[in-house]
Amino acid sequence: MRIGFIGTGSMGGMLVRAFSQSTPPSELQVVACNRSPEKLAQITSRFPHVETAASPEETVSRSDIVFLCVKPGDAKGVIQQVLPYIRENHYFISINSAVMLEEMEAILPCRVSKIIPSITQVGLSGVTLVMHGSRMHTEERRFIEGWLERISKPIVVEESDLRVCSDLSSCGPAFLAVMLREFAMAAVRQGGIPRDLADSLVKEMTMGVGKLLTEEGFEFEDIIRRVAVPGGITAEGIKVLHPSLHGVFDQLLVTTRSKSKHHGTAEHDHK
Numbered sequence: 001m002r003i004g005f006i007g008t009g010s011m012g013g014m015l016v017r018a019f020s021q022s023t024p025p026s027e028l029q030v031v032a033c034n035r036s037p038e039k040l041a042q043i044t045s046r047f048p049h050v051e052t053a054a055s056p057e058e059t060v061s062r063s064d065i066v067f068l069c070v071k072p073g074d075a076k077g078v079i080q081q082v083l084p085y086i087r088e089n090h091y092f093i094s095i096n097s098a099v100m101l102e103e104m105e106a107i108l109p110c111r112v113s114k115i116i117p118s119i120t121q122v123g124l125s126g127v128t129l130v131m132h133g134s135r136m137h138t139e140e141r142r143f144i145e146g147w148l149e150r151i152s153k154p155i156v157v158e159e160s161d162l163r164v165c166s167d168l169s170s171c172g173p174a175f176l177a178v179m180l181r182e183f184a185m186a187a188v189r190q191g192g193i194p195r196d197l198a199d200s201l202v203k204e205m206t207m208g209v210g211k212l213l214t215e216e217g218f219e220f221e222d223i224i225r226r227v228a229v230p231g232g233i234t235a236e237g238i239k240v241l242h243p244s245l246h247g248v249f250d251q252l253l254v255t256t257r258s259k260s261k262h263h264g265t266a267e268h269d270h271k
């Protein structure tokens, strides 16, 4: 299978690395291009079997599955640029939430899907959100999801639910990191311990909680019940958290929804 990547920035570069780590070169031919050559050169120096294409057009010509990994404001221009090189049997997959499946299908003659990756795929974990266009039938959907399973847990969602789902799976790592950093910094202030000790404790705790939730069958409530024993210390801490957190995430989701309505122009990409 020949997989092409147009754009090897943060997300495209991550996907190239993730596929290269998870799949032997004998099963996968990767070809990629990037506007500025340095980012791609960093990847090819670590993964020499990743081939360099000179342009998006060449990437498309040399691929069966094409991942479009440019910023929203660049996406429509690149789609127009590669259009003459797209064959009906191509799979064209955009990682931009701003470009709608219907818009892509109206322009492109091939099968299209949209996926929203997450920084967690650096560790071959976390979710890729998947939305398929109308030309993707059951077998073809399974085929693409099978590839995504090599690097993540693919979850199919409705395009209309994308905003809130990607807040959880793709923006979520940053939201969680902000909260965890606050926790560590408060421990430094209140407990007088060094920052690196506080960071290590929070990181290891987070990894352990992740395992309970994903591997040990714990629900959030199970963890809360087992740790916040009646009359204990954790329960007192939770009494502080509840009023402070109430409404915070509603506000966050209202804000991201509002921002996403104005997203998708080159002007906004560079703000």
Ligand SMILES: NC(=O)C1=CN([C@@H]2O[C@H](COP(=O)(O)OP(=O)(O)OC[C@H]3O[C@@H](n4cnc5c(N)ncnc54)[C@H](OP(=O)(O)O)[C@@H]3O)[C@@H](O)[C@H]2O)C=CC1
Residues within 6 Å of the ligand: 006, 007, 008, 009, 010, 011, 012, 033, 034, 035, 036, 039, 056, 069, 070, 071, 072, 074, 078, 095, 096, 097, 116, 117, 118, 119, 170, 171
């Ligand atoms: N960051 C995240 O966690 C997530 C991001 N996304 C989405 O992914 C998309 C990409 O984001 P991200 O990877 O962070 O952005 P980056 O800016 O890091 O990557 C975009 C890349 O596309 C390259 N590029 C632009 N135009 C062209 C072109 N014509 N031909 C070849 N390469 C081109 C850029 O090259 P150059 O080196 O010249 O800039 C750049 O390397 C966005 O839509 C974002 O919303 C989705 C999920 C999560």
Ligand SMILES: O=C(O)[C@@H]1CCC=N1
Residues within 6 Å of the ligand: 166, 170, 171
């Ligand atoms: O913040 C952003 O715009 C991107 C989209 C999803 C995660 N990061």
